Amino acid sequence: MLVVSRKDGESIILNTVDGDVRVTIKALKSGGQVSISIDAPDVVEILREELVNSQGYQE
Numbered sequence: 001m002l003v004v005s006r007k008d009g010e011s012i013i014l015n016t017v018d019g020d021v022r023v024t025i026k027a028l029k030s031g032g033q034v035s036i037s038i039d040a041p042d043v044v045e046i047l048r049e050e051l052v053n054s055q056g057y058q059e
Contacts, residue, residue: 018043 019041027035
């Protein structure tokens with residue numbers, strides 16, 4: 001696992017076979033919440049972990 005520190009407005013880029021995925025910190029909120037944006041090619045499926053776990057998502 002890679003742990004990366006980012007400030008508001010900074011990004012990380014994940015290079016995938018389907019294209020680059022950019023994750024950007026949009027806002028740091030009270031209570032420890034972080035607002036992010038994800039820019040990815042249409043072929044990349046983006047799922048929230050809690051929905052995957054609760055619905056038994058299958059590929």
